[in-house]
Amino acid sequence: MRVIVIGAGASGIYMAYKLKYNFTDFVLDIYEKNADIGGTWFENRYPGCACDVPAHNYTYTFDPKCDWSSTYSSSREIFQYFSDFVDKHELRQYIASHHEVTETRWDENASEWVVQVYNREIDSTFERRCDFLINACGVLNSWRWPTIPGIQSFKGPLLHTAAWDDNVDLTGKRVGLIGNGSSGIQILPQIQKVAKHVTTFVRKPTWVIPTFGSEMREHTDEERQQFRENPEEYLKMRKATEKVLTGVYPLFINDWPIQTQTAEYMKASMKEKINNEELAEQLIPDFPVGCRRLTPGVNYLESLTLPNVTTLYGEITEITPTSCITSTGTETELDILICATGFDTTFRPRFPLIGRSGHNLQDEWAHEPRSYLGVAASGFPNYFMFLGPNSPVGSGPSIISIEVQGSYIAEFLNRWQKEDIKAFDPKREAVDDFITQKDLFMEQTVWNSNCKTWYKSPVTGKVTALWPGSVLHYIETMAKPRYDDYDVTYASKNRFAYLGNGFSQMEHRPDADTSYYIRARDDGASVADSWGH
Structure with a gap:
């Protein structure tokens, strides 16, 4: 085959x-x-890139990793997990x-x-x-560039979050950020720390949620040691977190109480963090929570209120060699332009x-x-x-779906x-x-x-x-x-031609248990399901 x-x-x-x-x-x-291997975790290396699922549950279900550095792992740490998995099971022999x-x-x-x-x-x-x-x-x-007139005329570094260039230094620069989806929410708090000024261009409102499953924090050496030395307790923790992640599904059903309750909670939470009535009105959606992908926003809303961050709401109508012009006529001079504009x-x-x-x-x-x-x-x-x-892909963790x-x-x-x-x-x-x-x-x-x-x-x-x-x-x-x-x-005109010479394959193996169906009690398993095991 x-x-x-x-x-x-x-x-x-x-x-x-x-x-x-x-x-x-x-x-x-x-x-x-x-x-190299890794797919999205090889390609996405922008500052702040991380998984929005708790790290201990972003592994194959049968291959836990006890030494994650934090509750939510970075893209590079996730890449390393998959690279280690490939090496441990000697799978590179199949990969070109x-x-x-x-x-x-x-x-x-x-x-x-x-x-x-x-x-x-x-x-x-x-x-x-x-x-x-x-x-x-x-x-x-x-990944895709936004379809904005003049984008390729921009003379400064033009970056996409899914094709990040580590050689570009943002320190002390005027940076433009297009997009407030998952990658835009993750990157802003990181680039704000080093840029002279960040102008974030927001076209549509979005729900920015707290972390779910567990809080964002670093793991101590003692915790990682406990995970390694107490596998049963570690399994209980992973199962409890998974229950939370898979249990989010009722949120997506119209008119369920949890939908209304979550929306009210999120509105209050976002207003408190933004602390700006005009900005809150622009950023808090009128569509239900979950209509767009839920993205935990660690320090995103807080970053919007900082002195070196400006939020411009609306469409960008033109990009010049040195600036972005919005539908209101506002022109913003920029040194670097970052597009967090997603994928096809x-x-x-x-x-x-x-x-x-x-x-x-x-x-x-x-x-x-x-x-x-x-x-x-x-x-x-x-x-x-x-x-x-x-x-x-939107109602719970994705790794189990892959399996x-x-x-x-x-x-x-x-x-x-x-x-x-x-x-x-x-x-x-x-x-x-x-x-x-x-x-x-x-x-x-x-x-x-x-x-x-x-x-x-x-x-x-x-x-x-x-x-x-x-x-x-x-x-x-x-x-x-x-x-x-x-x-x-x-392959044959007769669908039963595969029955062949009448022998089971296991009958040709001297060490096979050919009486596997003999057992001490009814264990509830189908005899046929045990074939060859």
């Missing part, structure tokens, strides 16, 4: 781990466009850095994906074929992905991404993705190997039914409210990024594949 994974971030690394420890007779190639997938095409006759790969180091393109193509690029990966979140692949009948997924999803349960696309056999459209999707994909790889199958392709009607159910459900959530957010399609306005339910709901939904929702193509 030949598998190609695109991207060596948290998802691609987990897929490599899953294959190494659960499969034999496979060839795995992971192509990573960057110089500086390799970018530029085109993929399904070969119907061979039931294979034909993949064009560009080697950036030697400026050369080559072709590989595989039985399964797994897209682990993620959605917060393809349309879910369209960055490269041509040609499936059956010559259909390109870039075109199929131009107006609305229509996935099957966030992991597959109809008309694109043996193609799976991590954190695709309508995955649970759930990786295990789901592994079920198909396992069946492909065992049953001599050529292709799995989700049925169009199954996708249509899922999308219909998703759209109906979203009507009762705050995600469907009137706010500008990457959760929605910029074309249709439908919620395309989020799962219609909680994280636990998704875990249960994905526990076992609904194979009836797939068109399955067998």
Whole structure:
């Protein structure tokens, strides 16, 4: 079995781990466009960049890290966690850095994906074929400049938070900051400390929440020692934090008491921290809490009130070689301009992905991404993705969702190997039914409210990024594949040809427990589920 994974971030690394420890007779190639693994945690290195989930729960669920430096870890520390994980499990053997997938095409006759790969180091393109193509690029990966006239004419350093240049010194400079999403909220308190003056340009209000799950603080050496030496207590802490993180879901349901209570609390909290009636009126939204991604803002609101920070509310209409001009006519002279303006979140692949009948997924999803349960696309056999459209990325922690999707994909790889199958392709009607159910459900959530957010399609306005339910709901939904929702193509005309010579594989292993079904009591487990264990 030949598998190609695109991207060596948290998802691609987990897929490599899953294959190494659960499969034999496979060839795995992971192509990573960057110089190293880590994905978003390799690319995002701006000052203040950190995870908005408590560090002890931003790990694979089975691989805790006891020595996080603080309750919320920096991007560089998270990168190091994944790098250490790769080395510990010897996964670099599967990863080719500086390799970018530029085109993929399904070969119907061979039931294979034909993949064009560009080697950036030697400026050369080559072709590989595989039985399964797994897209682990993620959605917060393809960063974008704001579409403001004159932006490329700016003569000073022009930075994007997702492509940070450590060589640019902000000390004593007049700095402009465009954007008040997650990265804008994180970077302002850090750059304010060194810049002569920061002008932050805010186009839309947003809810800035306190940290949740645990308070932001450094861990002491004594605490880290306790985590290491008391694994049971450490597990209890992680489970308690996870319960808080997954329990936030009711907040997103319209008219639930927790929604109203949270909104009132947040208004009061933001007003107290801003302590400026005019600024508070501009920054506190009139849309429900959770319509946009919730982002903890440590010292963000307080920074807005400092003498060397100016907040300009409204659109930037023009950028000149030395300044930004807003819709009110205000012109601000700047030395450095930082764009915290996010990513292309349309879910369209960055490269041509040609499936059956010559259909390109870039075109199929131009107006609305229509996935099957966030992991597959109809008309694109043996193609799976991590954190695709309508995955649970906004209603709880994402790492467990990655693990759930990786295990789901592994079920198909396992069946492909065992049953001599050529292709799995989700049925169009199954996708249509899922999308219909998703759209109906979203009507009762705050995600469907009137706010500008990457959760929605910029074309249709439908919620395309989020799962219609909680994280636990998704875990249960994905526990076992609904194979009836797939068109399955067998290698043989007889679907039972894989039964072969009548022997179980374990009967060829001298050390196998061929009487595994004999046990002292009914343990509740299915006999079939114990096969081969």
